[in-house]
Structure formats: structure tokens, C-alpha cells
Amino acid sequence: xxxxxxMIPVARASGSRWIVEGHGVxxxxxxxxxxxxxxxxxxxRTVRSAIDVLSRAPEGVSGS
Amino acid sequence: xxxxxxxxxxxxxxQVGGEEFAHEPPSVREGPVGPGVLLDSLLGDDAEVFATVVxxxxxxxxxxxxxxxxxxxxxxxxxxxxxxxxxxxNSGRYGVSCASxxxxxxxxxxxxxxxxMYDENPGVDAASGIFVVRxxxxxxxxxxxxxxxxxxxxxxxxxxxxxxxxxxxxPRGRVNVRDRRTAAERSVDMLLAKMADRPFETExxxxxxxxxxxxxxxxxxxxxxxxxxxxxxxxEKGNPRHLPSGRSTTFSxxxxxxxxxxxxxxxxxxxxxxxxxxxxxxxxxxLPVDAARRLEREGVIGTLHEKAYSTAGVxxxxxDARRIGRGIARxxxxxxxxxxxxxxx
Amino acid sequence: xxxxxxxxxxxxxxxxxxxxAAFEGGVLHVDRAALADEASCPEFETVTxxxxxxxxxxxxxxxxxxxxxxxxxxxxxxxxxxxxRIETAGRGTATTLDGCVVSISTDFPExxxxxxxxxxxxxxxxxxxxMFVVAITTKRSAETAREEYLRACKVxxxxxxxxxxxxxxxxxxxxxxxxxxxxxxxxxxxxxVTMLHSHQVPSARDEPILYGDNVRGxxxxxxxxxxxxxxxxxxxxxxxxxxxxxxxxxxLVHELLRRDGTELELVGVVATVAYDTNEQRERSxxxxxxxLEQLGVDGAILTKVGGGIPxxxxxxxxxxxxxxxxxxxxxxxxxxxxxxxxxxxxxFSPRADALVSAGGHDVPVDAPAVExxxxxxxxxxxxxxxxxxxxxxxxxxxxxxxxxxxxEIAGATSQLGGTTxxxxxx
Numbered sequence: 122x123x124x125x126x127x128m129i130p131v132a133r134a135s136g137s138r139w140i141v142e143g144h145g146v147x148x149x150x151x152x153x154x155x156x157x158x159x160x161x162x163x164x165x166r167t168v169r170s171a172i173d174v175l176s177r178a179p180e181g182v183s184g185s
Numbered sequence: 186x187x188x189x190x191x192x193x194x195x196x197x198x199x200q201v202g203g204e205e206f207a208h209e210p211p212s213v214r215e216g217p218v219g220p221g222v223l224l225d226s227l228l229g230d231d232a233e234v235f236a237t238v239v240x241x242x243x244x245x246x247x248x249x250x251x252x253x254x255x256x257x258x259x260x261x262x263x264x265x266x267x268x269x270x271x272x273x274x275n276s277g278r279y280g281v282s283c284a285s286x287x288x289x290x291x292x293x294x295x296x297x298x299x300x301x302m303y304d305e306n307p308g309v310d311a312a313s314g315i316f317v318v319r320x321x322x323x324x325x326x327x328x329x330x331x332x333x334x335x336x337x338x339x340x341x342x343x344x345x346x347x348x349x350x351x352x353x354x355x356p357r358g359r360v361n362v363r364d365r366r367t368a369a370e371r372s373v374d375m376l377l378a379k380m381a382d383r384p385f386e387t388e389x390x391x392x393x394x395x396x397x398x399x400x401x402x403x404x405x406x407x408x409x410x411x412x413x414x415x416x417x418x419x420x421e422k423g424n425p426r427h428l429p430s431g432r433s434t435t436f437s438x439x440x441x442x443x444x445x446x447x448x449x450x451x452x453x454x455x456x457x458x459x460x461x462x463x464x465x466x467x468x469x470x471x472l473p474v475d476a477a478r479r480l481e482r483e484g485v486i487g488t489l490h491e492k493a494y495s496t497a498g499v500x501x502x503x504x505d506a507r508r509i510g511r512g513i514a515r516x517x518x519x520x521x522x523x524x525x526x527x528x529x530x
Numbered sequence: 531x532x533x534x535x536x537x538x539x540x541x542x543x544x545x546x547x548x549x550x551a552a553f554e555g556g557v558l559h560v561d562r563a564a565l566a567d568e569a570s571c572p573e574f575e576t577v578t579x580x581x582x583x584x585x586x587x588x589x590x591x592x593x594x595x596x597x598x599x600x601x602x603x604x605x606x607x608x609x610x611x612x613x614x615r616i617e618t619a620g621r622g623t624a625t626t627l628d629g630c631v632v633s634i635s636t637d638f639p640e641x642x643x644x645x646x647x648x649x650x651x652x653x654x655x656x657x658x659x660x661m662f663v664v665a666i667t668t669k670r671s672a673e674t675a676r677e678e679y680l681r682a683c684k685v686x687x688x689x690x691x692x693x694x695x696x697x698x699x700x701x702x703x704x705x706x707x708x709x710x711x712x713x714x715x716x717x718x719x720x721x722x723v724t725m726l727h728s729h730q731v732p733s734a735r736d737e738p739i740l741y742g743d744n745v746r747g748x749x750x751x752x753x754x755x756x757x758x759x760x761x762x763x764x765x766x767x768x769x770x771x772x773x774x775x776x777x778x779x780x781x782l783v784h785e786l787l788r789r790d791g792t793e794l795e796l797v798g799v800v801a802t803v804a805y806d807t808n809e810q811r812e813r814s815x816x817x818x819x820x821x822l823e824q825l826g827v828d829g830a831i832l833t834k835v836g837g838g839i840p841x842x843x844x845x846x847x848x849x850x851x852x853x854x855x856x857x858x859x860x861x862x863x864x865x866x867x868x869x870x871x872x873x874x875x876x877x878f879s880p881r882a883d884a885l886v887s888a889g890g891h892d893v894p895v896d897a898p899a900v901e902x903x904x905x906x907x908x909x910x911x912x913x914x915x916x917x918x919x920x921x922x923x924x925x926x927x928x929x930x931x932x933x934x935x936x937x938e939i940a941g942a943t944s945q946l947g948g949t950t951x952x953x954x955x956x
Contacts, residue, residue, distance in 0.1 A: 122400070126529035127808055130842050130877045134392065135506075146530045146730050146806035146839060148463040149417070151470035161476070164469060168476040171526045172411070172485060175403040313870065349956060356955030359866040359874055361889050361936070368861055368888045369785035369947030372831045373720075375884050376859045377793060380718050380829040389864060389885040390955065392872035430912065432867075457641060457912050458837065459730045459806075499837070500892060502868035 123171035188232040192221040193270035199239030209241030211255040227335035245282035272301030272330040275322035280308025287315045409523040412490035416498030417471040418456025430457040431499040442491035446475040458499030534710040535756045538703035542630040545662040573682035575671040582663040590646040591905035592639040596773040599627040599694035609761040611742025620756030630662040634687040635905035642770045644940040652897040657941020677734040713795040718828040727766045728804035728836035750818040769835035770937040780948030804840035819850030830858040838876030845879040852881040859884040866890030871955040889943040889951030894933035903928040
């Protein structure tokens with residue numbers, strides 16, 4: 122499981138290990154202030170990163 | 186009237202045999218066995234150990250759900266007033282076995298449960314809604330452990346008040362009390378002590394995080410079935426099942442089969458812990474159906490699973506969260522899902 | 531500590547609603563029509579003023595905020611940035627009432643709406659037990675947007691709070707508090723780090739929190755404690771267990787002021803907000819710790835608003851302060867229902883070794899049936915207040931005996947530390 126989230130310390134406290142940083146509590150996969158294109162681009166990048174994390178299991182938190 | 190106590194033991198203390206019998210499936214026999222004999226005598230005339238359930242440590246460890254189901258079926262008809270499990274001291278498998286079985290008995294049969302183990306036994310974390318008497322880490326402390334357990338059992342059966350400190354069990358929860366000082370006063374007192382290197386006592390205990398075992402890597406995402414989950418509170422449009430906006434005890438299943446993207450025509454967002462404006466406007470921000478569908482088309486992932494799952498993860502207890510997670514995971518295993526992307530707010 | 535604020539307190543033993551305003555021998559006579567007029571504005575279709583008496587079988591519902599009656603007497607601004615022009619608060623002379631508060635109710639409960647019971651177990655747990663409550667109820671006028679309505683409620687509350695206090699302007703004070711003295715050298719230097727808002731629910735454009743500002747982009751700023759209690763800081767719209775009353779009268783800042791000059795030197799109050807993105811959170815907590823270091827504090831006490839998400843900001847601030855050699859105490863409520871010891875906070879830091887509990891906010895209390903209700907006649911579960919469809923059968927009568935959570939009993943606990951509720955392991 123790859124965990125996309127913003128509150129990373131909370132995720133770690135639950136035992137989550139494969140973490141991809143989200144884009145804010147209010148819109149973890151997207152941008153609240155960007156255009157639709159930017160919103161989708163951010164989302165695509167993050168999901169690609171999540172798939173990558175699932176097969177590589179890197180240490181630490183992955184950015185996107 | 187003599188109250189009926191069932192004792193739960195592993196293969197060793199249940200006198201079936203040593204480690205080579207650790208795969209022993211659950212069985213029940215009449216009367217006390219092993220340490221149950223001491224327990225029975227300490228219960229006096231008020232209660233008796235009238236049956237003993239024996240479960241091999243490895244059976245419990247390898248087949249946890251099957252074990253619990255069988256134990257519930259064995260204990261259910263026995264009309265027990267209380268169940269005692271262990272003590273397990275510092276044996277991890279035994280402790281988890283006692284705690285898991287005990288938790289299920291308390292939760293599903295409504296029978297009070299007393300177990301016993303060392304503070305650091307991983308079974309402590311698996312115990313919920315039952316009494317865990319604190320023991321030493323070795324079986325040489327059996328007598329003292331059984332004495333404390335028996336004493337607590339008698340109090341519980343009599344309906345007498347019990348207390349973690351006096352009755353030697355781990356605190357089970359947190360309760361509200363009124364202090365004579367305000368939180369502000371206590372904060373200043375505590376800071377003055379901390380700054381002066383004087384001893385002080387923190388008021389909120391830390392949780393010891395039990396590490397979750399690392400799953401195996403996804404070797405080839407392009408062949409894998411990948412599923413999406415979120416705790417951001419997505420529900421079916423109109424929330425037909427009236428799922429709550431927090432304190433969740435269950436999950437929703439969202440059919441995303443054939444969808445290129447998730448819109449507010451398909452789902453609603455119900456969650457009172459954050460402002461849901463952005464996620465309601467575009468639910469892909471919680472369940473990235475559009476991005477995942479694109480990766481499916483590109484062949485980066487094999488298949489986007491047709492069912493997505495969600496719950497509202499605010500004020501949800503850890504016990505319920507575990508149950509929800511297990512429930513969702515079970516469905517994934519049945520459906521051949523290999524990996525999951527979980528999105529949290 | 532060089533601001534000097536004198537607060538004259540008058541003890542109210544009875545409140546009488548009538549057609550004149552006077553304070554005679556502890557009895558507060560309130561001109562009901564004038565007070566309703568004071569609260570009126572185009573955003574309200576109707577506004578009513580009532581009085582609830584301590585011990586009465588009465589429940590006030592959909593309480594949006596509670597304030598202590600308060601007015602400045604020296605010509606300086608009341609609640610600067612909201613009722614008056616912006617000027618530095620925390621100086622001059624003010625008048626306030628003891629034993630009497632003002633509440634304002636919306637016409638439908640908000641997410642963090644509270645209840646004030648005047649008798650019974652919920653009253654005993656609340657902060658206003660034994661006090662008179664001048665209760666304002668409002669109805670939003672058509673075409674008024676929700677945010678405009680909430681702002682109008684906040685302003686109406688403060689106007690009535692001021693008006694009531696002014697009734698006692700010429701009376702001799704029963705007690706006088708003086709804030710501001712110079713602490714002798716050598717005492718430990720202490721600061722409070724006070725979170726004013728958490729943007730997991732972004733503040734409204736006109737939401738007045740700090741000198742009337744919506745604190746949307748607030749980076750840590752140093753305030754004088756006298757400013758905080760003299761009307762510069764108000765409770766935001768949405769956090770539970772946070773009322774303007776506590777900011778004014780009963781908080782960590784008050785406790786620190788009480789001990790300032792004898793056990794510690796209160797350096798100031800660092801005001802912060804919690805953000806929803808990690809970048810902003812890093813920036814805010816780093817700057818808060820850096821400010822503490824620059825101030826040369828020997829220790830800090832951190833408080834928050836909201837629930838689990840802002841606990842991360844607390845823990846991060848604690849960590850960053852510790853990295854700079856500054857020990858801290860963290861004060862927070864817990865979520866205890868169904869939780870085992872160790873599971874009541876959403877996040878811990880190993881350096882947060884000094885935690886103070888403000889109690890479990892999610893525990894329900896069985897409140898009794900009541901004869902009289904002030905405010906909307908039905909009560910609703912939180913789920914029904916957050917945009918889910920609400921039909922006519924929704925909710926239950928407010929007169930019913932019902933469970934009310936600690937987070938919904940006004941003042942049953944306070945995230946600013948002014949109450950005695952606490953959780954212990956059992």
C-alpha cells in the first residue's frame with residue numbers, strides 16, 4: 122500500500138511506511154488554487170509516484 | 186451459586202506438549218488443566234474452572250481468524266460467566282493468541298475476560314475491552330500472576346468496583362475527572378518543574394507503535410490489479426446508507442468500473458473534520474480515478490480495480506479503524522488486488 | 531511587561547429584563563428593547579434578547595459564541611478592528627461584569643455549536659454554572675450569505691457585551707485587576723504559544739480573529755498578554771471548546787499573568803495558526819520556534835484549537851523549540867471514546883514529554899430534560915449540520931433529555947486551559 126497524505130507524522134504514528142506526500146489536507150491529490158490542468162498534472166504526478174513507491178519501497182517520504 | 190469460568194491455554198500450559206504441538210487446533214476439555222488447577226482452588230466456592238480450551242500457539246498465529254471463529258464456537262454453548270486466558274508472560278504468540286481470542290469473546294459473546302501478560306508482550310496491543318493483568322516476564326511468576334488474576338476474577342463476578350492500580354491490571358481506557366487545578370495551572374507548574382530539572386509527570390501517555398509487517402514489493406505494476414482507498418469520506422451519491430461524517434465503524438464501496446473520472450454526480454463527500462469544498466468539487470482529489478485510469482491506459486498499471494473504498498476517518502477509534510482496514514483488505518484479497526493507493530486528508 | 535491595563539469588575543447577583551438600564555446593589559437592570567436594538571442589523575430578520583437564570587430548567591441551543599460583558603472606559607477602542615478603529619489593545623481602563631455573560635445563538639446549529647444548560651449535570655460541567663446568561667437569538671434574513679450572517683452574530687455579541695458593561699461604568703468596582711508590572715530579573719522567561727485558528731477549515735474572509743483580521747496568512751507574531759485579554763483576540767467561528775469568554779477571562783494567559791513577577795517573567799504571547807499544507811506548517815512552526823529563541827525564553831507552553839490535525843503543529847513546534855534548547859509543555863484535549871491509553875492523540879513526538887490534558891472532548895454526558903429552550907427548538911447531530919440533507923423529521927426536541935458531548939457543552943473544557951477537566955487512565 123502506498124499512502125498519499127499530508128499529515129505524515131500521523132501516518133507514521135499509525136504504522137504507515139510507504140508514504141507519498143499529498144498536497145494539503147483540503148485537496149491531497151490536486152491543487153486548490155491552480156487551474157484544472159495544473160490540478161490534473163499534480164494528481165497524475167502523485168499517482169505515478171505512488172506506483173513507483175509500491176515497487177521500489179524507498180526509505181523516507183517520497184515527494185511528487 | 187458457583188459461577189462458571191472457562192480457562193484458555195496454549196499447548197504447553199494445556200499439557201498437550203511442547204513446541205512440536207504448537208499447531209494444535211482449538212479443543213475443549215472438562216475441568217482445569219495445568220495452572221488452571223491453582224486458579225480453580227483460589228476461586229474457592231464462588232467460582233470454578235469447569236472447562237479448559239487449548240489452542241496451539243502456531244495455529245493461532247498462522248490462522249488467526251479461523252482460530253477465533255473456532256474458539257467462539259467452542260465457548261459459545263458453554264454458558265460461561267467469565268473467561269480467563271493465560272497468563273502468557275512474555276511469550277508473544279501466546280499473548281497475541283490470548284488477547285485476540287479474549288477480545289473476540291468479550292466483543293461477540295459479551296462475556297468478561299481476564300488475561301495476564303507482561304507489559305511488553307505484543308498481545309497487550311491486541312487486547313481491547315478485556316482486563317490484562319500485569320505479570321512478570323517469566324513463568325516462574327506463575328503463582329503471583331494466578332493470584333492476581335483470581336482475585337480480579339472474583340471481584341468482577343461479584344460486581345465489585347475494580348481499579349488498575351489496586352487490582353494489578355493495565356488501564357483500559359481514559360476517563361474524564363475534575364482536577365482541583367485548571368489545565369493552565371498544571372501547565373505552568375509542569376513547565377516550572379521542567380525548566381528547573383525537577384521531576385514531573387506527563388498527563389497523556391504515548392502510544393507504542395507496533396510496526397506493521399512490510400508487505401512484499403509489487404514486482405510488476407503493469408500486470409497488477411491496483412485499488413484506490415481514501416479516508417476522506419467519499420460515499421455513494423445521496424449517501425443511501427446514511428454513513429456518518431465521523432466516528433466511522435464501516436466503509437463505503439464505490440463502483441468506479443468504466444468511469445474515466447470521478448465527479449460530484451457520482452459521489453458525495455461526507456466528513457466533518459476538514460473543509461470538503463475542494464474534494465466535493467472534484468472527488469478525484471481523494472480517489473484519483475482520472476489519473477489511475479490514464480495510467481491503466483498507458484499500461485503503467487495492469488487494471489484499476491472496479492471497486493474503490495472509503496470511510497470518514499475523523500474521531501474513528503483505532504479499534505474500529507483496524508476493523509475497517511481488515512474488512513477492506515479481506516475484499517481485496519478475495520478480488521485479487523495486489524496493491525493499494527490510500528489517500529488521506 | 532510595561533503595558534498597564536486596569537480592569538474593574540462588578541459582581542452581578544441578579545439580572546432583570548425591563549425597560550431601563552441600571553446597576554443597583556448587584557442587580558443589573560437591562561433595557562430589553564434597547565439591547566435588541568443594539569444587536570440589530572440588516573443581516574438579521576429578527577433578534578431577541580432573553581435572560582437565563584442560574585439553576586433554571588433551561589437550555590440555550592445553537593450557541594455560536596459567549597463573551598464576558600466588557601467595555602473600555604478611557605476612550606480607547608472596544609474590540610479594536612471590529613467595533614472600533616485599530617489601535618493597540620491592552621492599555622487603559624476597562625469595566626466588566628462577574629457572574630453574567632452574553633451568548634449569541636444562530637438560527638441553525640453550526641458545526642461547532644454549543645449548548646448552555648442552566649441546571650443539571652451539563653451545567654455543572656460547563657463554565658457558566660451559577661451565572662446569568664443574557665442570551666441573544668437571531669434569525670438570518672433572506673439574501674444574507676452564511677459568512678455575512680456569522681460575522682453579524684459576532685459583532686452583535688460584542689456590541690451587547692459592551693453595552694451591558696457600560697451600565698456599570700459609574701459604579702464602584704467590587705474587584706480591580708491590574709495587568710502589567712515589571713518583573714524582577716532572574717526569573718525564568720516564559721512565553722505562551724497560542725494557536726488562534728486552524729485552517730483545515732479556512733477562516734472566512736471577514737472572520738474577525740486578531741484585531742479583526744481573518745489570520746489567513748498569519749505567520750507567528752508576538753502579542754502582549756494584555757492585548758490578548760483586552761479584546762484584540764476573538765474566538766474563530768468553528769473550533770470546539772473555544773469561546774471568546776475564555777480568551778477574555780480564563781485562560782493560560784491569565785494564569786501566566788497571575789504568576790508574572792513572582793515565579794516567572796512572562797515575555798509575551800506568540801500567536802500562530804495551523805495550516806493545511808506541509809510547506810506552510812513547516813514555515814509556521816519553524817518561525818515560531820525561531821521567535822522563541824530570539825526572545826530568549828527559557829520555556830514555552832503551547833496550546834491549540836481544533837482536533838487532531840493541529841496536534842501535528844503543536845508537536846512540530848515542540849520539536850523545533852527543543853532543537854533550540856527550549857523546553858515546552860503542550861496542553862491539549864484528547865479523544866478518549868473507545869480509545870485505550872496512548873491512543874488519545876493523533877500524533878506524538880518523543881520530545882513532547884510534558885503533556886497536560888484538558889480532558890476528553892468526545893465523551894457524551896446525559897443531560898436532563900428541560901422546561902425552557904432559548905434558541906432553535908431542535909438539536910441535531912454533527913452529521914446533520916454539515917450539509918447533509920436535513921428533513922423536517924431531522925433532529926430531536928431540545929427539551930428532551932439527551933446526551934451532549936463535552937465538546938458541545940459551552941466551557942466544559944477549554945483548549946486554552948482555563949477549566950479543570952482532565953483525562954486519566956483507568
